[in-house]
Amino acid sequence: MTETWAVATGHPTATRAAERILRMGGNAVDAGVAAGLTLGVVQPDLVSIAGVAPIVMYDAASGRVTSQDGVGGWPAAANVEEMHREHGNHVPEGLLRTVIPAAPASWIRALSEKGTLRFADIALEALEAAKDGFEVYPLFANFVASRQNKYARFASTAEIFLPAGRPPAVGERFIQRDLAWTLEQMIAAEATCPTDRGAGLAAARAAFYEGPIAEKIVQFHALNGGLLTAADLAGYQVREEATIPIHFRGTEVHCCGAWCQGISMAEALAMVEAAGPEAATRDGALNLHFLIEVLKRVFADREAYVTDPDHMDVSPLMLVASEFIAERLSTIHDSSDPLPAPGLLNPSSGEPSVFHIGCADTSHVSVIDGAGNIFSATPSDPSYDTQVIPGTGLSVSSRGSQSRSIPGHLNALAPGKRPRLTPNPILALKDGKPWLAMGTPGGDVQIQAMIQVLLNILDLGMSPAEAVRAPRVATFAFPGSFAPHDVHPNKILCEADLPDAQVADLVSRGHDVEAWPEETWMAGGICLALRDPKGGVMAVADSRRAGTAATGPNPSLEGFQPDEE
Template identity: 50%
Template sequence: MPDPAEPYAQRPALRGTRHMASAGHYGAAHAAFAVLEAGGNAVDAAVAGGIALGVVQPDIVNVAGVAPIMIRMADGAVWTIAGLGPWPRATDPEHVLRNCGGTIPEGILRTVVPAAPDAWITALARFGTMRFSEVVQAAIRFAEGFPVHPLMADTIAGYREKYARWPSNAAIFLPGGRPPRVGEIFVQSDLAKSLRYMADEESAALARGGDRASGLEAARAAFYRGDIAQAILRFHREAGGWLAAEDLADYRSPVERAITTRFAGVDVHTCGAWCQGPVLHQALALLDPAALKAAGHNSADYLHQIIEAMKLAFADREAFYGDPDFVNVPLEGLLDPAYAATRARMIDPARAWPDMPPPGQPRGAAPIAAGAPLNVPGAPSGPPRDTSYISVVDRWGNAVSATPSDVSSDTPVIPGTGLCPSSRGSQSFTAPGHPSRMAPGKRPRLTPNPIMLERTGEFVMPLGTPGGDVQSQAMLQVMLNMLLFGMDPQDAVEHPRAATYSFPDSFEPHVTHPGRICLEGRIARATGEALAARGHQVSWWPDRIWRAGAVCMVQADQRSGILTAGADPRRASYAVGW
């Protein structure tokens, strides 16, 4: 195994001194960079790139999907914008139990209120400087046609039968009756019209004498009250969906302060327990930096500690995480160092937990309901639904980390709009007693969770990845690569990773794989054998597989002024800046 302190990456780390963006697709990174060059700040640029991701990665991100956003302004305050909509008011969990076998079905009944458009516009209104029409231009151009990249072609081909279920999906994703091939031009004319309509409504408000704020509100209203909303609502009425006018019109993305803990002298910021963000805090609290460094990078001892810590954190996620507006999430108790010390004693250095460990009893938690179904073995449910990511840092010291998502293969495109309103209901549960059980007005527990790292006076680093339940695991390993082993961002994202699946998958049907871990092929075979000897069910991934996540980041050195980006070659990720 090469010394991790030595250069390992196939790509060089991108360095500059002015501004930089790193995103899950090169087109989105360029869209963000163009806005930075035009004088926009990091928020303006991230919105431009984030909306563009919903166009150039329409298989795994939707313009009408989810978009959790984290923003650190130059004054040091770190904010989160939830970008996750709730279940409609008319949602009927008992209908799912009676008529759908207890599983939230693919299709229109998975729809929650689409939050991404509001989240992006909220970011612009609260923290940006530009108009919606200025930041959406790249997305509109991409919607008029862009070349298909390999992962997109593979994903659409893999879900061909799913796309064919709805004529509106097939018309876009199976043009000419087949999946698009690499290098072919992919056109989304209706999506371009929807984005233009929002921009035109903003322009009309400005022409009437409105200011920037009223223009942004007009763009938002075009989606949530105007022609786009009416098309969505008409389709839902005709197809038996639950979404209603008041669900759309009343939605606003919450803006909150980030959740912060410290690890190895670094402040780690995440979103709240409406997503899986605090899992990262919990796992880090179970790990000893000195012991990990002494164990050696990606050794059996090192990976065993990480995997077992993740299992314990995921056990608490299943027992306690849910929409804090509906569930008493004992977050203070979960993040208490004394609680972490108790949980850490459950890690046996010589033996793996054969399944997900039991949840703990943190301060402030209600007793776990007897018999609550938290871990149900099952067959594989196919490739994970997915996500993308963008990070931006500008020349003024503002930083943004955002993880937009939602797929287009499990729910219908609304005819004439090019949009798939968020099917994130797939991340709710139906079991009574589960903290993320579906309910009217309640948000699912989200997997996308952008993070931000900082050491005061030294660096700020927005960081994130797609990957469903692998997200927190991939981010943790990349963090350790940098903080414990001194890797630069590009080297850190290219080193091989491991992941555990010994917990219920966040997506329906929530299957689990007791004891399973996956190792990328560049991890030493002897390491895999040593982990198997401790009871891990070891499976091997190929080298640089997309399932291991696609971490992107920008590290802003506050002492030298140098910006350094990492972009994961496991997908179409690239960084742009100078």
Template identity: 40%
Template sequence: MAATGHYLATAAAYRILEQGGNATDAGVAAGIVINVTLPQYTSFGGVAPIMVHDAARGETATIAGLGRWPKAASVDYFNANHGGVLPGGVLRTVTPSAADAWLSAIQLYGTMTFEQVVAPALELAEKGFPIPHSLHRALAREEDKFSNGSRDPRHWSATMEVFFPGGKALGTGDVAIQKDLANTFKRLVSAERSASGRGRVMGLQAARDLFYRGDMAHKMVEFNRAQGGLLSLEDMATFEAKLEPPVSIDYKGIEVFTCGPWCQGPTTIQALGILSGFDLQGMGHNSPDYLHTVIESLKLAFADRHSYYGDPDFVDVPMKGLLDPDYAAQRRQEIDSTRACPDMPRAGDPHAYQAYNGQNGNRAKPAHPEPVVGAAEPDTSYICVVDQWGNGFSATPSDGIGGAAVVPGLGFAMSTRGYQTWLDPDHPACLMPGKRPRLTPNPAMAFRDGKLWMPFGTPGGDVQCQSMTQLFLNVVEFGMDVQQAIEQPRVASWSFPDSGFPHGYTPAAMSAEGRIDPDTIRELERRGHVVEVWDDWTPRMGALNAITIDREKETLEVGADLRRDNYAMGR
């Protein structure tokens, strides 16, 4: 079974499964197709956080497909040269990480070669695919930036050539052909073949070396530097998409895994830990009591995210304490069932719930935030796969062509994920040379009786953990199948600083899809929530995919979100 953010990516995953590949082979194939077919959301030079479950090994791991700040970047640099602001564009560039994440995944947990898994994406890049209306709309929004002269045509020529021929965005039904990207895939395949006599792993390493140490690395660095960027060949050569353990909680006998605090993933399980102590079923699905409790629990988790989450290579994140059931119980007591917290709650103190030694950082916290106006940033996509052996794959690739120019001759944009960084030296996600920004994309998996039960995830920036929490509760607490769970109307809080610079923050703000009962909205407003009603089925609430495994019946169920172009396939 496979479900992804684009029907051609789902078809690619299924094709690989039919050819005998496992979930990781299929997931990587789908991910690279997503890089081709959803260029507004993702890039082969972007980010790709991955979670893999290997059933035979009994192993669940994450691959931190997230780039690092160049060694030349620092808070002092931006204070001295840009007035304490992270300007849009090239200065937000971190090392491209998706390529290494895809290659590392198939090296560690796959069975196929890069040549095999990239074949569907190579065909689509070389021969083209028809532009759906959703991509046309995204390109049309970007077109205005070219017409108003805010982009230097010297640097955006490769983007213009593919997606804006004649200065106009490709229309719905037009065929997008990406010859440079196809050639990049061919060159990586050729590098792999050149070392194939030494085995599959060495072939994959040869492809990786071409990207991070060879001619491709030189082209990326030269292009970045020509625009005033800070990336160096050393930054590229020393980058590694690290294999890291996931973090987890037990929710009423179901173990839920996310990536670590280098992303926002633990927010989901922190919120679930708080919610586990409430009688949610007794409140009733999407009732005022239920939605108020969900929103207030999420706000507590986001408050801890703001004060504690950051790259654990640089920051001591008290993860054990944050996920401790007793800490969740303490946070639960802070919720007023009749009144919304008027702003972001204060962070808790998880250190009392773990042995804390403070070796790699201090316990300074950022100042409580003031309201800030911010704009929505480009979005993301999602992939999940389960194979016949019970292996699972869950990934949330991101970083499209809106944030950075396509590199001439290579056909992809480099990650500008640096925008999810703070310049406050007391913030755990503060910029430092070589440090990873705190990432919003965050795949997840849930397990029953020690066996994979449900990979799930969504795009949507700061909405991701909120939509994922509601999906999980719809299935576990209210007995819905995953498609029903995905189609339920959703809500989201904005009463915390946005992950993207300048970190917009609107105290007490929340959003609700228009299908939420108007009387429920009025009651939430009476309790102090400032509610904005969105469209009935809005992509702003994300685009969930999930697969569940019924071990007794030996069946799979899948759900794909109709809020975007998601598609599911299986047998």
């Protein structure tokens, strides 16, 4: 049988979860949700079961692309003036960063509307990894060890992540029994509706947002100065959002909206496309000066205009309008602009530098199945900057770190307002047919890594594996997305194996270039699945992180037994 499905995720156990589902006949959504849920267990430093989970999907039967925001808003009790008075310009680490957890609702909505399986079917690997543990791997061990002092601040967090008072060591078993309890509550609730899949999924969701899990979350917030209430949880709904399609080198790339970096990904692609291949490449390699200058302008515009679309003064589509794109390109010259100003739009109505410590949180899952369905999701939320809810194993979404506690600021926190996410999965069609799913962790490096991989494939003709492996650069000449939102004019980081000629060209044009290690996790961790026009598939997981990929046959659902191993 020919290989007809492809999957790449941020961890081998998540890849195996998706592979099990696909081999037994589940579709891309079933497999993607299984992998995404598993990432929240086996990458608890980077992804939370109670974090964010933005998703973009292509339905082969209807030809429709949809996205889910997968991010919760601020609790109703959030007050920017009070936060500023008590904590200054930045939302402090701890419970006060908590926004409404979105991932469980996002996974279950996707499964309900586009999947075929029950929650218990897709949660097998996640539950097993929580209950029986998983082997500690280097990236996880290094992340926790490098942030040991932060993990040690909160007793409930330290109990899990610093067992025996120290970081977990490579090769040890890391067990999360309380997290297993949380998953078991959802599975048990679903089991009360054995003959109705939809009702069972709704029951699993209710166990989290209204039942025993919610009760523990709300009680802990009430006793410890948090903001989250039962009404916040019970009233939460994932939102389906329109994607932003960009025609790029003969493909149609679907980006998520302005509630995340999707609009910035779209603007960057639109600028590079408008400039043409001759601008993006030079001497058989990427023209890194041009690309960096594009990205600087995109990030300047992000800082000036982009927030939860419900609170924007301009339409997000103005940032990809042809006239605006042309004006932004006209400001790029042969020398570095250390810190470009944003483009002009008329409204329609004490921490270490990020590039020194890196932005590790977040993971990704890309799936294309035999029918051509695409699932691309970028779940996230770390555990070092908040308190684990005792008894649940949950680091409830601390995504409030991306909001400001400055009254009047574009991204100031407000009740119900969504923080502007960095996670932004994409998918792409070619000639109207499924082609690509892709995403990466890396905070503000995400869209930078993704566009370099796309250009390596589409302009330089590299294979997907070569495109992912190629050395990367990143600019930091903009206000960072995470507190303390530091700015580094003219700063570029490049992997140490970037060819000397490209480094010399950047220096000669006035860029402040600093070296990363070769193949560093700080340059992202791309996961992509790709389907070629002849129907073949491939998947690539970046060797910079802990990801893996798999391809294989997609049998008929006839005779499918969901509980098979």
